[in-house]
Amino acid sequence: MSAAITADHLTIRFGSFTAVQDVSFQVNKAEIFGFLGPNGSGKTTIIKALCGLLQPTEGTGTILGMDIRSDAPAIKRRVGYMSQKFGLYEDLTVEENIDFYAGVYGLRGSDAANRKREVTELTGVGGYLNRRAGQLSGGWKQRLALSCAIIHSPEVMFLDEPTAGIDPVARRALWDLLFRLSGQGITFFVTTHYMDEAERCGRLGYIYMSRLIALGTVAELQKLPDANPPGTTRVQIETLNPSEVLDEVRKVEGVREATIFGHEIHALVQTDQMHNLAQHFPDTKVELIQPSLEDIFVTLTYKLGAAK
Amino acid sequence: MKGLFYGLVPICRKEVLHILRDPATLVFALALPMLQLFLFGFAVDTNVRQVPTVVLDESRTQESRTLLDKFKGSDVFAIKREVSSVDSMYDAIRSGDARVAIRIPYDYARRLQDGSTATVQLLVDGSDSNVAGQTVNTSTGVVLEQSLLRVLPDGRMPIELRPSLLYNPAMRAANFFVPGLIAILLQVMIVLLIALSLVRERERGTLEQLTMTPVGPLGLMVGKMIPYGALAFAELCVILIVMRIVFQVPIHGSLVLLLLLSLPFLLTVLGLGLVISTQAKTQAEAFQLAMGTVLPSVFLSGYIFLIENMPPIFRVISGILPATYYIRILRGIILRGAGFDELWLNGLALTAMGCISVVGAAALFVKQRA
Numbered sequence: 080m081s082a083a084i085t086a087d088h089l090t091i092r093f094g095s096f097t098a099v100q101d102v103s104f105q106v107n108k109a110e111i112f113g114f115l116g117p118n119g120s121g122k123t124t125i126i127k128a129l130c131g132l133l134q135p136t137e138g139t140g141t142i143l144g145m146d147i148r149s150d151a152p153a154i155k156r157r158v159g160y161m162s163q164k165f166g167l168y169e170d171l172t173v174e175e176n177i178d179f180y181a182g183v184y185g186l187r188g189s190d191a192a193n194r195k196r197e198v199t200e201l202t203g204v205g206g207y208l209n210r211r212a213g214q215l216s217g218g219w220k221q222r223l224a225l226s227c228a229i230i231h232s233p234e235v236m237f238l239d240e241p242t243a244g245i246d247p248v249a250r251r252a253l254w255d256l257l258f259r260l261s262g263q264g265i266t267f268f269v270t271t272h273y274m275d276e277a278e279r280c281g282r283l284g285y286i287y288m289s290r291l292i293a294l295g296t297v298a299e300l301q302k303l304p305d306a307n308p309p310g311t312t313r314v315q316i317e318t319l320n321p322s323e324v325l326d327e328v329r330k331v332e333g334v335r336e337a338t339i340f341g342h343e344i345h346a347l348v349q350t351d352q353m354h355n356l357a358q359h360f361p362d363t364k365v366e367l368i369q370p371s372l373e374d375i376f377v378t379l380t381y382k383l384g385a386a387k
Numbered sequence: 388m389k390g391l392f393y394g395l396v397p398i399c400r401k402e403v404l405h406i407l408r409d410p411a412t413l414v415f416a417l418a419l420p421m422l423q424l425f426l427f428g429f430a431v432d433t434n435v436r437q438v439p440t441v442v443l444d445e446s447r448t449q450e451s452r453t454l455l456d457k458f459k460g461s462d463v464f465a466i467k468r469e470v471s472s473v474d475s476m477y478d479a480i481r482s483g484d485a486r487v488a489i490r491i492p493y494d495y496a497r498r499l500q501d502g503s504t505a506t507v508q509l510l511v512d513g514s515d516s517n518v519a520g521q522t523v524n525t526s527t528g529v530v531l532e533q534s535l536l537r538v539l540p541d542g543r544m545p546i547e548l549r550p551s552l553l554y555n556p557a558m559r560a561a562n563f564f565v566p567g568l569i570a571i572l573l574q575v576m577i578v579l580l581i582a583l584s585l586v587r588e589r590e591r592g593t594l595e596q597l598t599m600t601p602v603g604p605l606g607l608m609v610g611k612m613i614p615y616g617a618l619a620f621a622e623l624c625v626i627l628i629v630m631r632i633v634f635q636v637p638i639h640g641s642l643v644l645l646l647l648l649s650l651p652f653l654l655t656v657l658g659l660g661l662v663i664s665t666q667a668k669t670q671a672e673a674f675q676l677a678m679g680t681v682l683p684s685v686f687l688s689g690y691i692f693l694i695e696n697m698p699p700i701f702r703v704i705s706g707i708l709p710a711t712y713y714i715r716i717l718r719g720i721i722l723r724g725a726g727f728d729e730l731w732l733n734g735l736a737l738t739a740m741g742c743i744s745v746v747g748a749a750a751l752f753v754k755q756r757a
Contacts, residue, residue, distance in 0.1 A: 132598060155599065162592060164593075165592065166591075166593045166596025168591075170405060170408045171401070175404060179400075182394070183397050183600045183602050185393075
């Protein structure tokens with residue numbers, strides 16, 4: 080059995096509010112699974128349910144084959160968690176933070192010392208062991224948080240927006256680390272708002288209004304019929320002053336959506352009206368493109384909004 | 388069961404580091420109660436002495452002067468000055484210059500001599516009922532004694548009262564107030580420290596991280612209680628030393644018993660602090676809630692007012708305040724030398740409250756962490 084995480088028709092209600100509605104998915108071992116969705120769409124609630132912190136109202140799930148409804152204590156020992164708040168004690172030193180989490184997971188003596196050496200070498204925080212956690216920069220705090228979160232050698236990691244507010248260099252460094260760890264067989268469940276991060280994930284789920292509305296690899300999502308409505312074409316228009324051109328593009332007959340990407344405008348156009356675009360912008364380069372992840376999620380979100 | 392206490396040792400060790408890392412909080416926690424102890428210990432004196440008094444002596448005779456000397460000799464009245472009219476007597480009291488005014492009418496000596504009843508007028512500022520009651524009583528005594536001396540032929544009193552005050556013969560207010568104050572000071576300090584420590588974790592997101600680890604609810608709670616309990620115990624010892632040396636309050640009973648019976652009180656207030664920490668989202672909220680527990684403990688625990696004189700509803704509230712029982716223990720041992728036989732029920736009540744509050748806090752914590 081190769082699934083590290085399964086969710087089986089998970090529904091979680093708080094009183095009359097439905098936070099998670101009938102969500103099912105699987106994450107394979109050593110996979111990096113990206114979980115996307117706006118704030119308040121239910122991402123964190125699903126993580127809490129999968130870690131056994133709250134009981135689902137309906138449905139169930141497993142972590143490493145253990146039932147999330149009944150095996151919460153055993154699950155906690157084999158799962159790591161890191162959130163955007165990092166969960167560090169800023170008045171304690173780097174080493175004291177690591178020692179604390181090692182102790183909390185029951186590591187003792189030489190086991191704890193060996194594991195601490197491994198982890199600090201991997202994340203590179205070994206050079207700062209006596210520095211107070213509060214004095215570290217955001218990127219280093221994040222590495223320390225990861226060190227603490229993996230101290231007990233978890234097989235499954237939940238990362239809840241781990242890179243919110245971190246500079247791009249540190250973000251890339253973190254992702255390099257995640258790939259190394261996943262190469263060692265650790266499964267990652269990562270929530271994020273960043274599309275470039277989402278594209279690094281093996282598979283993705285997109286949750287909107289408490290429902291999982293898309294699931295698959297980037298390539299699979301790009302081929303989704305919902306992301307490419309029949310009779311439409313996705314194009315990229317190069318321009319030097321995109322903000323002015325955007326308004327013009329939006330006025331062209333047959334353009335359904337248009338948005339700016341740097342010096343380009345991405346537009347979803349009815350295929351039979353493509354000639355209008357060519358007429359309006361005779362000197363501009365118009366290319367056919369694959370939808371980006373953002374294009375896909377925006378289109379899906381609009382479609383769901385229109386259905387409401 | 389073992390899972391409930393999981394993580395106790397690392398949590399405990401970490402809290403000690405927090406306390407040592409933050410000397411400001413440590414000093415604040417230890418020095419503030421000391422400051423309050425000195426403030427209350429020196430400032431609170433409920434004995435009524437040297438009440439500012441003005442006199443209108445219209446009689447100006449040997450007899451009137453004898454009477455005024457007796458008033459002066461009581462130590463209750465301090466005669467500040469003589470006034471010249473009835474109006475200025477009222478003025479002196481209204482302005483706060485004096486709290487008592489004594490008027491001896493012009494016919495005082497004549498009426499004494501011809502055997503009719505002489506009158507002495509006493510004006511008392513009744514706004515402080517304690518002072519008012521005490522001054523009226525003393526005045527009545529002075530006048531009664533003077534009257535008897537006049538009717539008794541040889542000036543000898545037939546009955547003499549010989550009061551003997553047990554346990555606090557000098558009637559020093561500090562002996563009564565400082566032991567009670569210990570309960571209040573410890574409660575404020577502990578409830579605040581432990582509540583803030585847990586709410587700080589909630590604010591910074593470390594509590595969320597801990598809920599994802601195998602740490603059990605009681606491991607977290609008891610792990611925090613041990614270091615703060617030790618800190619409070621140290622503070623208790625310091626307060627007792629200051630009480631003995633600075634305020635000269637003798638401890639009549641067993642010090643060991645006192646320290647032993649303090650433990651269930653510490654447990655209860657630590658638990659109270661934890662309950663508060665589960666209800667507060669921010670440190671400011673925790674601070675307010677902690678302070679909210681102080682007022683009833685000050686006024687309804689018997690620290691200031693007699694519980695026996697309270698309306699029934701307040702007596703019920705008083706019965707659920709941990710400070711009520713601890714103050715009985717403190718006063719019993721320190722002032723009266725009471726032993727375990729007289730005090731064990733208070734200790735039992737505190738132990739029960741302590742267990743309920745800690746388990747309650749853990750249950751609230753589990754319920755809301757989801």
